[in-house]
Amino acid sequence: MLDDGSTRFCLWAPGAAHVQLLIDGRAQAMARDEEGNHLLITQAPAGTRYVYRVDGRQVPDPASRAQPGGVSGASMVVDPADYAWRCDTWHGAPWHTAVICELHVGALGGFDQVCACLPRLAACGFTAIELMPIASFQGDRNWGYDGVLPYAPDASYGTPASLKAMIDEAHRLGLAVILDVVYNHFGPVGNELPNYVPEFFRADIHTPWGAAIDFCRPQVARYFIDNALMWINEYRFDGLRLDAVHAIQPPAFLEEFAAAVRRTCLPHGRQVWLILENEHNAAGLLRGDYDAQWNDDAHNALHVLLTGEHEGYYADFAGDPTGEVAKALAEGFVFQGQHDRRGISRGEPSQDLHPTSFVLFLQNHDQIGNRPMGERLTCLADEADLRAAMVLVALSPMIPLYFMGEPWGCRTPFYYFTDYDGELATQVREGRREEFAHFSGFADPARRERIPDPNALETFAASIPRVTDEARAADWERWFAGLLQLRRQHLVPRLQDCYALGCEVLADKAVFARWRLGDGHYWEMALNVSGNDVPLPRDPATRVIWIEPQDAMDALDSGVLKAHAAVVLAREMQDERLIA
Numbered sequence: 001m002l003d004d005g006s007t008r009f010c011l012w013a014p015g016a017a018h019v020q021l022l023i024d025g026r027a028q029a030m031a032r033d034e035e036g037n038h039l040l041i042t043q044a045p046a047g048t049r050y051v052y053r054v055d056g057r058q059v060p061d062p063a064s065r066a067q068p069g070g071v072s073g074a075s076m077v078v079d080p081a082d083y084a085w086r087c088d089t090w091h092g093a094p095w096h097t098a099v100i101c102e103l104h105v106g107a108l109g110g111f112d113q114v115c116a117c118l119p120r121l122a123a124c125g126f127t128a129i130e131l132m133p134i135a136s137f138q139g140d141r142n143w144g145y146d147g148v149l150p151y152a153p154d155a156s157y158g159t160p161a162s163l164k165a166m167i168d169e170a171h172r173l174g175l176a177v178i179l180d181v182v183y184n185h186f187g188p189v190g191n192e193l194p195n196y197v198p199e200f201f202r203a204d205i206h207t208p209w210g211a212a213i214d215f216c217r218p219q220v221a222r223y224f225i226d227n228a229l230m231w232i233n234e235y236r237f238d239g240l241r242l243d244a245v246h247a248i249q250p251p252a253f254l255e256e257f258a259a260a261v262r263r264t265c266l267p268h269g270r271q272v273w274l275i276l277e278n279e280h281n282a283a284g285l286l287r288g289d290y291d292a293q294w295n296d297d298a299h300n301a302l303h304v305l306l307t308g309e310h311e312g313y314y315a316d317f318a319g320d321p322t323g324e325v326a327k328a329l330a331e332g333f334v335f336q337g338q339h340d341r342r343g344i345s346r347g348e349p350s351q352d353l354h355p356t357s358f359v360l361f362l363q364n365h366d367q368i369g370n371r372p373m374g375e376r377l378t379c380l381a382d383e384a385d386l387r388a389a390m391v392l393v394a395l396s397p398m399i400p401l402y403f404m405g406e407p408w409g410c411r412t413p414f415y416y417f418t419d420y421d422g423e424l425a426t427q428v429r430e431g432r433r434e435e436f437a438h439f440s441g442f443a444d445p446a447r448r449e450r451i452p453d454p455n456a457l458e459t460f461a462a463s464i465p466r467v468t469d470e471a472r473a474a475d476w477e478r479w480f481a482g483l484l485q486l487r488r489q490h491l492v493p494r495l496q497d498c499y500a501l502g503c504e505v506l507a508d509k510a511v512f513a514r515w516r517l518g519d520g521h522y523w524e525m526a527l528n529v530s531g532n533d534v535p536l537p538r539d540p541a542t543r544v545i546w547i548e549p550q551d552a553m554d555a556l557d558s559g560v561l562k563a564h565a566a567v568v569l570a571r572e573m574q575d576e577r578l579i580a
Contacts, residue, residue, distance in 0.1 A: 001046070001077070001079050001080070001081075002041070005043070005045065006041050006042060006043050006044070007041070007042065007043070007044040007045075007048070007077055008039070008040075008041050009021050009030065009040045009041070009042070009044075009050075009061075010037055010038070010039050011030065011037070011038045011052050011054070011062075012035075012036055012037050012038075012197060012219050012223075013036060013038060013196050013197045014036025014197070015196075015198070015199065016032075016036075016038065016054045016055050016197075017055055018053075018054075018055055018056075019032070019038035019053070019054050019055075020052070020053040021040050021050060021052060021053075022050060022051050022052070022053055022058065023042075023044060023049070023050045024049070027053065028042060035219070036199075036219075044077050045077065045079075046077050046079040046082060047076060047077065048076065048077040049068075049074040049075070049076055050074060050076075050077065051074050054196040055196065057195060059192040059195070059196060060072070060073070060074065060075045060149065060192065061075040061149075062149065062151075062192070062193060062223075063151045063223070063226075063227075064076070064136070064149050064151055064152045065077070065078035065080070065151055065160060066078050066152050066153070066155070066159070066160055067136045067149055067152045067154075067155055069155075070136070070138070070139075070155065070190075071137065071138055071148050071149055071189070071190030072138075072190055075152075078160055080230075080234045082161070083160075083161050083164040083165070083168075085164070085168055085236070086168050086172065087168050087169075087171040087172045090171035090172075090236075091269050091270050091271060092176060092238045092270055092271025092272060092273075093127060093128075093174075093176050093238070093271055094271060095271070095273050095291045095292070095356060095399070096356045096399075096492065096495040096496060097127055097488075097492050098127055098176065098273070098399050099125060099126050099127045099394075099399075099400050099484055099487065099488075100126065100127075100128045100129070100130050100178065100359070100399065100400065100401040100402070101121055101126045101128070101129050101130070101402050101403075101404060101406075101407070102129075102130045102132065102364055102365060102401060102402070102403050102404060103117075103129055103130065103131055103132065103404045104131075104132045104143070104144070104365065104404065104414075104463075105131055105132065105134055105157045106142070106144075106154075106156065106157060106460075107404070107414075107460075107463055107464050107465065108404070108464075108465075110157045110158045111153075111157050111158035111159075111162040111163045111165070111166045112158060112162055112165075112166070114129075114131075114166055115162075115165065115166040115169050115170075118166075118169055118170050118173050118175060119173060121175065122174060122175055123481070124407055124477060124480065124481045124484065125480075125481050125483075125484025125485055125487070125488065126175065126402075126484070127174065127175060127176060127488075128175060128176040128177065128178055128238070128239075129170060129175055129177055129178070130177075130178040130179075130180060130401070131177070131178070131179050131180060132144045132145075132180050132365055133145055133147055133179075133180045133181060133243070134147075134153045134154055134157055134163070134179065135147030135148070135149060135150040135151075135152065135153070135154065135181075135182065136149040136152040136153070136154045136155070136190075137154055137187055137190070138187060138188075138189035138190050138419065139418065139419025140156045140419050141156070141417055141418070141419045141457075141460045142154075142187075142417070142418055142419060143365065143369065143416060143418070144180070144182070145182050145187075145243065146187030146189075146418065147182055147186070147187055148186045148187045148189070148190040148191040149190070150181070150182070150183075150224075150227050151227055151230060160235075163235060164235055164236070167235060167236055167237065168236075171236070176239065176271075176273070177236075177237050177238050177239075178237065178238060178239040178240065178241055178273060178275065179231055179237045179239070179240055179241070180240075180241045180243060181227070181228065181231070181240050181241070181242060181243065182243045182244075183224045183227075183243070183245075183248065184207070184209075184213070184243065184244050184245065184247035184248050185207060185208075185209035185210070185213070185247065186209070188209075188420075188424060189420065189424065194210075194211070199214070199217065200213065200214060200217075200220055201213060201214055202214045202216075202249075205249055207247055208247075212247075212249055213248075215248060215249065215250065215253040216250065221253055221256060221257075224257065225256075225257055225260045225261070225264075228240055228257065228260075228261055229260075229264055232261065232266070232272055238271065238272060238273060239272060239273025239274065239275060239291075240261075240273070240274055240275070241275040241276075241277065241294070242254075242257075242274070242276050242277065243277055244277055244278075244279070245276050245277065245278045246278050246279040246280045251280075251282070254276075254285060254290075255285070255288060255289070258274055258285075258288065258289035258290055259289055261274060261289070262289050273291045273292075274289060274291055275290070275291060275292050275293065275294065275359065276290055276292070276294070277293070277294045277296070278293055279296070279346060280346055280347070281293070281297070281333045281335055281336065281346060281347035281348060281350065282348060283332070283333065283336075283347075283348040283349060283350040283353060284348060286350075286357045287353070291357070292356060292357050292358060292359050292399055293357065293358060293359065294359045294361070294364075294401075295328065295332065295333070295358040295359055295361075295398065297317075297324070297328055297333050297334035297335055298325070298328035298329070298332075298334070298358065298398075299360075299362065299364075299367060300313060300314055300316065300317045300334075301317045301324035301325045301328055301334060302321075302325055302362060302389060302392075303317075303362070303367065303377075304317045304318055304321040305321045305322065305325055305389075305509055305529055306362075306377065306380070306381040306382075306385055306386065306389060307377075307380050307381055309380075311438075311439050311440065312439070313341075315341045316335075316340050316341050317334070321509075322505050322507075322508055322509055322510070322511060323505055325503075325511055325527075326503040326505050326511045326513070327503070328358075329396065329500065329503040329511065329513040329525075330351070330500050330501075330502050330503040330513065331349075331350055331351035331500070332350035332351065332353050332355075332357065332358045333347050333348075333350040333358075334347075335347035336348060336349045336350055336351075337349070351500070354498065354499070355396070355397035355398050355495075355498055355499070355500060355515065356397065356399050356495060356498075358398045359398065359399045359400075359401050360392075360393050360396055360398035360399065360400055360401065361393060361400070361401040361402065361403075362377055362386075362389055362390065362393055362402075362406075363377055363402070363403045363406055364401065364403050365414065368403065368413070368414045369414050369415060369416045369463075370416065372436045372439070372441075372442055372448075372451045373413060373415075373450075373451070373452075374413035374414050374415040374416070374452070374462075374463065375413055376403075376405070376406075376410060376411060376412075376413065378409050378410065378411045379411055379413075382529075382564060384549065384564035384565075385564050387479075387549075388527055388528070388529055388548050388564060388565055388566035389527065389529060389566070390406075390480070390483070391483060391527075391546060391548045391566040391568065392525060392527050394480075394483040394484060394486075394487055395483065395486065395487055395491060395525065395545070395546060395568045396513075396525065397491065397495055397498050397500075397515050397517075397523065400487075404465055405465035407476065407477055407480040407481075408467065408473040408474075408476045408477040408480070409473060409476035410465045410467075410473075411468060412462065412463070412464070412465055412466045412468070413462060413463060414463045414465075415452050415454070415459045415460075415462060415463045416432065416454050417454050417455075417459045417460040417463060418454045418455055419455060419460075420455050421455070425455045428454055428455060429453045429454060429455060432451060432454060433448040433449070433451050434448075436448060436451065483546065486545060486568075490545060490570065491517075491523065494517035494518050494519050494521060494523075495517070495518060496518045497517075497518035498515055498516065498517050498518050498523075499515065499516055500513070500514070500515050501514040501515060501516055501522075502514060506526070506528070506534045506535070506536065506561070507528075507530065507532070507534045508530055509528065509529045509530035510526070510527065510528040510529070510530055510561065511527055512524070512525070512526045512536065513525050513526075521570060521571065522542075522570070522571035523568075523569075523570060523571075524542065524568070524569040524570070524571065525566070525567070525568050525569070526561050526566065526567050526569075527566045528561045528562065528563060528564065528565050528566070529564060530563055530564075531563050531564075532563055533555065533560050533561065533562050533563055534560070534561050535560060535561075536556065536559060536560060536561040536567075537559045538556060538557070538569070541571055541572060542570060542571045542572075543569065543570050543571075543572065544556070544567060544568070544569060545568040545569060545570050546567070546568045547565070547567045547568075548565060548566045548567070549564075549565060552565045
């Protein structure tokens with residue numbers, strides 16, 4: 001919207017001969033410039049519904065700010081300045097202070113209901129929340145990775161104003177807000193771009209979702225860069241997590257994107273985080289404008305260690321999971337150029353990177369929801385081992401991330417869910433079941449029929465996190481909050497200029513890692529998720545920060561780390577105390 005109350009409409013469609021703007025059925029011709037942009041300035045106040053007619057085909061605005069009637073309905077004009085922000089003093093937080101909880105807005109009931117959850121998350125010790133993608137998608141429920149209108153928060157979650165109110169409240173409580181964005185593809189329903197602007201895509205590169213997006217075109221690159229700037233500047237998100245950037249070609253776009261975010265329209269002193277998911281383990285990106293990458297390697301090795309699973313991508317970590325956990329703690333990535341199970345060389349050396357360049361986790365939406373039955377680790381791993389591993393994540397110098405419900409030991413599943421109908425619904429259901437045909441537990445077609453239908457309402461309903469045992473949940477949450485309090489008190493202030501000193505394999509399923517903190521102190525962690533006690537001579541100069549379980553202290557004093565245990569130690573500088 002412009003200062004005089006009019007609205008500027010612009011649609012890039014270089015191959016279109018005639019483009020019109022339709023408001024209340026009244027068509028207005030749009031003028032074409034030399035770059036193929038079709039432009040019109042007209043009176044259209046906030047709330048006005050409109051569509052474009054491109055060579056006779058009606059389509060929503062690909063940069064629509066709101067789609068009240070869904071992805072196939074009319075777009076709505078939104079005034080980006082119509083929300084009165086209350087928390088104007090918030091400028092973000094340094095990345096090394098991040099402790100992240102990943103949330104699915106739909107499973108929690110929408111923006112207003114997420115807002116109601118924020119005080120509990122802040123009290124638990126989280127400093128940031130991460131929203132799974134919220135861009136408009138087909139139907140009323142979706143993981144979010146099938147979005148087709150990336151500028152419009154999905155109407156099933158609430159209005160743009162309710163999203164801003166949620167972010168405003170998070171900032172009031174001291175919580176940063178990260179948004180997961182999908183720039184590598186569009187969903188299968190509602191994406192009209194191929195029909196009137198095929199130039200948006202590349203016919204020579206195909207992805208699992210169809211023709212690749214053509215990031216070499218300046219207009220396409222600008223479309224996604226401007227989207228990021230909208231979320232950061234208009235909605236005041238504190239960071240973006242870019243989904244599966246290994247599917248983006250050319251990789252140079254990632255550098256262009258990050259540089260544009262860093263230099264454009266950011267108020268002085270604003271802290272904005274950029275986080276990657278990247279199978280290529282491109283360590284070079286983490287030496288530039290990106291803060292961190294989700295460390296799937298570390299997760300996969302820890303998952304194998306805790307569960308013994310070895311199918312699918314866990315096969316890459318089944319040979320020596322203990323050694324690979326040690327490598328991840330010492331160097332970041334496990335794959336730094338070697339070949340994976342498919343014979344593909346991937347990864348770059350990462351041992352020089354700061355520990356906070358890696359986001360460490362035991363669970364997230366992918367690693368739970370991409371399982372056939374959506375089980376959480378509370379249903380797969382020994383509880384004592386799981387709690388010991390959660391200590392490792394909470395008190396490692398890497399950035400910890402947890403999935404909604406994890407702090408209180410949630411046991412309800414989190415399934416993959418969509419809201420398609422007709423032939424697409426059948427394809428999604430049968431395709432998902434066939435995806436697991438090579439897994440030993442689902443080779444029998446009758447067993448695959450038990451995999452929940454992603455389109456069934458009950459599949460979504462079952463994925464809503466629920467407390468089934470109030471006393472147990474309260475105990476877990478108190479315990480978890482204690483871990484985060486220790487991180488905030490003793491580790492976070494010393495994370496800058498921290499670096500890893502190495503990680504020793506003590507025995508099968510047992511490791512001992514060491515870091516030098518920014519003030520010269522040493523931080524040591526030992527994890528033993530085996531069924532056997534292991535020797536761990538303790539230097540008398542170290543102080544125990546945390547031991548799990550508590551009754552493992554006597555054994556530690558005798559030089560032994562008990563089975564199913566973890567310990568965090570601090571080695572003090574001479575004549576200085578780490579703990580006041």
